[in-house]
Amino acid sequence: MKKAIAVFVVALVPQSASAADAQSWPTKPVRMVIPFPPGGTTDILGRVAAQKLSEAIGQQVVPDNRPGASGNIGTEQVAKAPPDGYTLLTAPGSTLTIHPSLYAKLGFDPLKDFAPVTILAGVPNLLVVHPSLPVRNVKELIAIAKAKPDQLNYASTGAGQSTHLSMELFKNMAGVKIVHVPYKGSAPAVTDLLGGHVPMMFDNMPSALPHVKAGKLRALGVSTAKRSATAPDVPTVAESGLPGFDVTVWFAVLAPAATPREIIERANRILVKALQASDVRERLASQGAEPVGNTPEQVTAQMKTDLAKWAKVIKAADIKIE
Secondary structure: OHHHHHHHHHHHHHHHHHHHHHHHOOOOOEEEEEOOOOOOHHHHHHHHHHHHHHHHHOOOEEEEEOOOHHHHHHHHHHHOOOOOOOEEEEEEHHHHHOHHHHEOOOOOOOOOOEEEEEEEEEEEEEEEEOOOOOOOOHHHHHHHHHHOOOOOEEEEOOOOOHHHHHHHHHHHHHOOOOEEEEOOOHHHHHHHHHOOOOOEEEEEHHHHHHHHHOOOOEEEEEOOOOOOOOOOOOOEOHHHOOOOOOOEEEEEEEEEOOOOHHHHHHHHHHHHHHHHOHHHHHHHHOOOOEEOOOOHHHHHHHHHHHHHHHHHHHHHHOOOEO
């Protein structure tokens, strides 16, 4: 009997310690890993999340840009980090739901290695071109691409990102051949686009729209099924010549798997409340991002849906990354 009680007590120790740690969280600064360079949509949303968490928990939440391998490097670092609530991740859905079908060897499993907190926002991708390219709508772009197969290039924020897959879907549906030039994030890709080194790309609306408003880029279409309230004059790609074209990009905050549920729930409450605040909604809306703020379970469901969707697209387009 004594032996059984002793085993029972020992079994309770890890759980009790975990609960105690969760209740005292945080006692030191928290790191928010952003697996892309500064300036892109992931960075913008990650810094908003870090700021709002910091204000609520009374500890610094430090944005930590860890770019490389189309977001895989920083994402893998979080997957392998201690599940203690002191390492979080802001990542685009593309890294979590497209890459598993693209990469033969991936250093993380999106469903097994993470505890989702919430989806911060959903955004359209914007099809933009440098003003030197003589096209003003999607039909004209398709026409010039058909006239010059493999002679036009397009930039992306990285192989396997939504900006890459959006154009591959576009190419497949339009029957055109355009050469892919991957970059390590939105900022370097847009820099080369602004300089005319590449003529076009799909980019997340928050990072592309300011350049469109400044007249430095020309917007041809939004990737979503409906027009964006932020840029109502820009038609959808679907209504501009490719019926059925629809890509919505989302960005989520996650923690390593096995992070105490109490920490996940607290972070969720803070971020959901922050996303309902007028200043945050206005800031995101001004850039074309629509706040979400859902439950961890809803994030998991979205991941499962998108994993299946993109697996079909990648197989149909025969896209492979070594």
